[in-house]
Amino acid sequence: MRYTVALTGGIGSGKSTIARAFGSLGIEWIDADDVAREVVKPGSQALAMIVQRFGSAILQPDSTLDRRRLRERIFTDPENKLWLDNLLHPLIHVQTQRQLDQMRSPWRLWVVPLLVENQLQHRANRVLVVDVPRETQLIRAMARDGMTREQAENILAAQISRQERMAVANDIIDNSGTPESVIPRVTELHQRYLALAAAAQQE
Ligand SMILES: Nc1ncnc2c1ncn2[C@@H]1O[C@H](COP(=O)(O)OP(=O)(O)OP(=O)(O)O)[C@@H](O)[C@H]1O
Numbered sequence: 001m002r003y004t005v006a007l008t009g010g011i012g013s014g015k016s017t018i019a020r021a022f023g024s025l026g027i028e029w030i031d032a033d034d035v036a037r038e039v040v041k042p043g044s045q046a047l048a049m050i051v052q053r054f055g056s057a058i059l060q061p062d063s064t065l066d067r068r069r070l071r072e073r074i075f076t077d078p079e080n081k082l083w084l085d086n087l088l089h090p091l092i093h094v095q096t097q098r099q100l101d102q103m104r105s106p107w108r109l110w111v112v113p114l115l116v117e118n119q120l121q122h123r124a125n126r127v128l129v130v131d132v133p134r135e136t137q138l139i140r141a142m143a144r145d146g147m148t149r150e151q152a153e154n155i156l157a158a159q160i161s162r163q164e165r166m167a168v169a170n171d172i173i174d175n176s177g178t179p180e181s182v183i184p185r186v187t188e189l190h191q192r193y194l195a196l197a198a199a200a201q202q203e
Contacts, residue, residue, distance in 0.1 A: 008111075014182075019031070039088060138152045
């Protein structure tokens with residue numbers, strides 16, 4: 001298995017921004033949210049099964065999944081949530097593995113917002129946590145998504161705490177400064193992962 005680093009962090013912490021910075025150093029990466037969208041794309045078997053269970057009202061006019069409506073259905077019904085998790089988690093796992101296997105960079109980056117919530121940390125060789133203070137998270141999420149403070153706070157409250165996330169971290173990247181100020185740390189971590197990946201290959 002080629003060396004895989006899982007990158008996680010709370011809402012608005014800067015996961016995508018940091019992933020792009022590693023990308024500019026030649027590292028290939030995937031985002032778990034993109035994979036989760038792919039497995040339910042129009043024409044997929046998973047989407048057909050979701051429609052069978054929830055009815056065609058779960059689709060948007062363009063035949064893509066209405067994720068917001070689906071979230072509401074599983075939020076209010078644990079049985080629906082279990083059913084959906086059992087359907088999607090294995091598909092997401094297979095698709096993630098397939099995509100990671102196709103990557104040719106010396107180590108690969110797997111961006112997983114809910115890494116700790118879904119207890120996926122053991123599927124990576126190393127866990128990198130992007131960390132910013134709570135207030136910075138709120139301000140950046142509000143600015144990006146046009147949310148109110150209350151909406152941002154609700155999302156934050158539904159995620160695990162900063163401490164719980166830190167507890168599984170092998171490495172931490174502080175993204176509270178400017179986008180430029182984080183580059184030396186990104187470069188340093190890249191060098192570390194290159195060395196660890198090379199050592200893992202020798203084993
Ligand atoms: N160091 C930084 N300084 C200022 N703004 C930043 C910095 N890093 C990221 N941002 C901005 O903060 C917002 C959130 O960053 P990004 O989308 O990378 O976070 P994320 O962790 O992927 O978010 P989410 O999980 O909510 O999708 C974006 O608008 C991004 O441009």
